[in-house]
Amino acid sequence: MALADRHLNLGRDEHSGEVLARGGDLEAHSILQRTGFVPVVRLHETYHRLPVGLDAAEETRLAIRAVARLRAVSYHVEADEAFDTETREPHYLPLGSQVAHLAEQIREATTSDEVSDVLTELTASHDGVLIALGEVLTAAASFYSDLGQAPDPHTAKRLQYLVEHRLGVIWSDLTHMRNDLADRHQDHPRRRACAAEVGPDEPEASAVCACPPPPPRLATSPAAPTPAARPRH
Incomplete structure (x- = not known):
């Protein structure tokens, strides 16, 4: 992971007046979204903004909470003074x-x-x-x-x-x-439980486990399609 992906800027845009968060990786983006931010996808960047129609107090509350959540999992956040906080929220697996x-x-x-x-x-x-x-x-x-x-x-x-x-x-x-x-009830032909032990007939003390290497991981697409459920009867 690039070090730059652990850095974010969160502040009020001087031109639009919106509270914007820029930077971070996908985990940071998820934290922002769970704090109420909305992703904005442009040609050369993706950033996050707060929803429209919030008053200043609510914008400040959500921005401070985002900073607290991001710093709790070791993101470096450059925040406006109004949004800076020493608070750290407990992080639970979503x-x-x-x-x-x-x-x-x-x-x-x-x-x-x-x-x-x-x-x-x-x-x-x-x-x-x-x-x-x-x-x-x-x-x-x-x-x-x-x-x-x-x-x-x-x-x-x-x-x-x-x-x-x-x-x-x-x-x-x-x-x-x-x-x-x-x-x-079939064992996978290329996988087996590994005890990290060598065979009983192996004379060399330096011998290592002879298990075959694990199969290569398939590349996954960045965004999975939205699924659907069991037909209703």
Whole structure:
């Protein structure tokens, strides 16, 4: 990680009067967004601003909280004097990090049963991650449908479409894969549990574990597409 990615500037823009945060990596951007900031993507930069319509006191409160949260996880923040603070907020892993831990479990898995167990967390028909995501999108659709502005009914229908026709496909496909792996009871041919021990017939004291190297990680795209949930009946 570049050292520059650990630095941010947070202050009131002298031209627009907006409270802006510039710099930082994706983790810093997530912290800003969880503090209420809105990302702005331009051709040559991405920065964050506070929502429109806030009074000065609320802008100051959110800016100070952002500084406190960022510095709590060792970001260097250059802040306007009005936003500077010695406060540090406790940092807790967000829900997304807990879900992302499932990927690490799959990377370390040596058997089909282990991966099946992980995919079950995504696909469980009552309380799996994808089902829960579908409920969130459905609730958001209901919220939009009653807001009363002209684009809102379209947005509500779009959300419901994602639930019924996109997330439902992902849920169905992953459920099939989960069930397939559950029936296999197969060791992965290129992975095995490693005890970091050499074989009993190895005479050389300097010998090291003969396990094959782990498979290379596939490159991941920077932004995952928005999923959808189980079709409603």
